[in-house]
Amino acid sequence: MSTKIQFKNVSRHFGEGADRFVALQNLDLDIEDGEFVTVVGPSGCGKSTAMNIAAGLLDTSSGEALVDGEEVNGPGPERGMIFQQYALFPWLSVRKNVEFGLKIQGLPKEERKKISDRYLELVGLTDFADALPKTLSGGMKQRCAIARAYAVNPKILLMDEPFGALDALTRVNMQDQLLDTWSRERRTIMFITHDVDEAVYMANRVIVMASRPGRLKEIIPVNLPYPRTEDIRLSPEFAEIRNRVWHAVYHQ
Amino acid sequence: MTEQVLQPVAEVRPKTQFRIAELYRKSQGLLLNLLALFLGLGFWTLVTRAGVVGLPGPVGVAERFVELASSGQLFVDIGSSLSRVLTGFLLGVSVAVPIGFLMGWYKTARSLIEPYVQFFRMVPPLAVIPLAIVTMGIDETPKIFVIFLAAFLSSVVATYQGVISVDKTLVSAARVLGAGDARIFLSVIVPASVPFILVGFRIGLGASWATVVAAELIAAQSGLGFRMQQAQLYYELDTIFVSLITIGFLGLVMDRLVQAAEQRLTTWQERV
């Protein structure tokens, strides 16, 4: 396996002088091609900061981030991102939001519609294709953002608490769908969550971070087979890993 | 397919009920508006009848209105005031919007232009009239210039505010989806700043209207302001009233038109 995303001693601070705040300190992390890693840690420990650096939306203060062995220099179409705050374009309908990236790629209208139909169906928003984002619930907005990111078919998915606003049932559905597409298409996924259960259920490895300053605390491998099922979720092995992660997060 | 056919039918009942309730609420508001209007007219009649002040009553003003309208004078005046406002306003906003975008988009442009904009914002456009007359003569140019200034200053600030308050995550989202600078500008910055720009237009149009009337009071051979200034010389109070009411009414109509455009163009906005 080759390394897809690489953080090499990455640090990032905000502000200067007395306001100087270290959001991320000396992060060293390799994410392999086709791997599914989840990132957990207390609020403000630099999870989003690390992800924005990988996305090319934020510069490092020192160290470097590499994707496919090349230094990250701005966003690229091979890296899709789902933002913690949905970031839907409020003046575009749900469908037009989903088709935004496809339009940039210059796809003809019929083809765009075919693709958006497919992903709207996947996230269960077919009936809301023409609705404006302001009429959607938080969970529906998030599903629209997911469809928009999936639609451009990126090799790497950077997901910042993508299922955070979903109700428990939709959440489990989306988890299984994501795992299903991932095991078929083997994208590389970096997935931030604050739900320890979700972190263990989805991942090859769980990255646990600590705060003040934001840093890597522990990497916990999840040696459970895919497809992950209800049985696995209820197994003693799962419980044991979950306890380890829980401990790493909450007893810092 | 069947579902799509069925959906509207299921929606009919609550929708009509809602419409009726809304209509009732609206007509109630309208009734109160009309009542207020009649009360106001009644008060005006009473005050003038009682001879408290030496002002013309509603009937005298209405008669004068009919006279001025049937002679065509009123419409000539309205025409010249409106054409000044629209020319100045359109020129003003068509320069203001690109410059506002430039200021919002490029830090250098902002630093270069902003001091001037902020400074001239503090100078009432009317205060420029003496200078404009001296340098531009007494024809239409100085009047259109001050209206241009009024419209320009309010719209340029609004546009620039619009650009700098665009949600940064929307820009990030577009960039992650592969958008370059030009695409971000056209597909994110422009639509996101439309609400701000329209607010600027509304303020700008109000300022232009106020400015044109005042400019005509000072220097013009036609227009509603000029008519009032003439009437003042001959002590024609009823003509002044007709002009004032026309000015207020036209200002209101223009404001409502921009407001309606605003509502239509920004339906996507979350309103509280």
Ligand SMILES: Nc1ncnc2c1ncn2[C@@H]1O[C@H](COP(=O)(O)OP(=O)(O)OP(=O)(O)O)[C@@H](O)[C@H]1O
């Ligand atoms: N643009 C910025 N300017 C100043 N400080 C920032 C900025 N972005 C992030 N920070 C700070 O850096 C720290 C890490 O932020 P980050 O968003 O990465 O946290 P997080 O782990 O994603 O938290 P959460 O779980 O709440 O989303 C926070 O303390 C935050 O206040």
Ligand SMILES: [Mg+2]
């Ligand atoms: Mg975050």
